[in-house]
Amino acid sequence: MNYNLEYYTNGIVQFDAAKELMQLMPKQADSVLDIGCGSGKVSHLIYEHVLPKFMLAIDSSEEMINQARLLYPDSKLLFSHQSIEQFVPDRAFELITANSSFQWYQDYDASINTIKNSLRSSGVFVLQTPYKQDWCPQVSVLMHQFFTHHYPDLGQNFKLPCMHFDYPEQYVDLFESKNFTTVSLKTRHFEYRFSGDDFRKFFMSGAYKVYTLAKSYSVAMPNRFAEDLEHFVNVKTRGNKEFEVCISRVMASFKPIE
Template identity: 30%
Template sequence: MVKTMSEVNFNSKAFTYADNALVQKSASEVLLKLLSIQPEEDVLDIGCGPGHITKKIAQVTKGTVQGIDVSQGMIEQAVSSSKELPNLKYSVMDAESFELNTKYDVIVCNSCFQWFQKPEQVLMRCFNVLKEGGRIGVQAPATQSYCPNFISAIEKIRMHPYTREVFSHFKSPWLFFDSKEEYKRLFMNYGFDIIYSELREESNLFSVEQAYKIYQSGAENGYLNQSFYTVTLTDDYISTFRKLVKEAIKEQADSSGMVNLKFERIYLIAKKQ
């Protein structure tokens, strides 16, 4: 059975996530520009991770900024790096079950919507904690071909004689819609007006090592998570899996050693009616 977001363990990535999540940070800049947070607005950052984006938000507004994440390790890292900002606080909370008394002008959901097994629960809670006229901004990988590079690498896992049997017991945890209309419909069903929505294909050149670290910062949290297998993962399986993925990414490099990493992303801004 697929586990809920609260059972996904990101603690081991807490100290490296901010350095390796290059595409997530780049996409967050687009999202924050679209949201245009104002100097007095109160902001909730859902799935804040180690707080590198939350900290940036707290430097834009004098309002209350609250970051929540399911990972204790991520929150500990966020707290330790943000002590100088009095308007910023963090809590360990699951996006699908959080309860907060504060009302917010803005909710930021950067690179985590794809992990929600019960998005309707998340949206109901977001609607409840938004002020009238408040807005929510989401940026996330989208479509079943969310990253052709990673999907191609995983085909190597699916076919390799050592990994194919265990991988056949993997069940994808991700929520991917193939059109912006599906995302819009979901938000509208829970009382939101859509201000902006766009499904983009983004591509950037990275070294093989950078591309592999980007994979580890996101996709690996699903592909090598015991919660999403019905058989036990061994150390040998994990090490072989990583070796094969890195080899596959290396094979994608051009003559100068760079990988053209492509992502499909949804950007959506919605307003509470």
């Protein structure tokens, strides 16, 4: 399974959450920066909502950017392979967005400083990200079964490789410590009744990446681990089974303080 190539189809929850995030965005913005644009599906949703004169969409994955360019050859957006940590703006943006990407930043001090330096004084930064360490209990149960039966030692050495605060107010504390003011903050629990195939897509759109990263473990990951996990999920989701799923997300908007 290629996570990057399948993300456009598999990112069900990320797309639904993005539609909720629209409520925190201005109805118009001349310039937009979308951080962690992936394959471009949400970026175009944002573009259609805001209708900016200029929009730049960046992602740290070159493969994702290539996918976006292939999927949207006539796009009015500019796609660029860049990480937020090293991003150097050549303009100030009225709106900066981060939908399901904030948790993956490698250096939060550098990233938030870059976001602040890339915003106009009247601009706004909006983010949507999972929160809670147990961000999806159904995934936790599935992975407990997998580790118990296949890799019990490895399971004891797993740690989330991305940042999930347990309380929404922690995002407020983080940004206000970096000279932002909080405009809005809300949480949403997305509930789904997935078919087996849709649950597989959901799992492959995020959890698969989390659990197959070498840095998620304090010991070496076996060579066949990713292949075995994909096979396990395929078997579990085969047939007409239904999966009830709940995912916790936080959505917030912040403005810079001069």
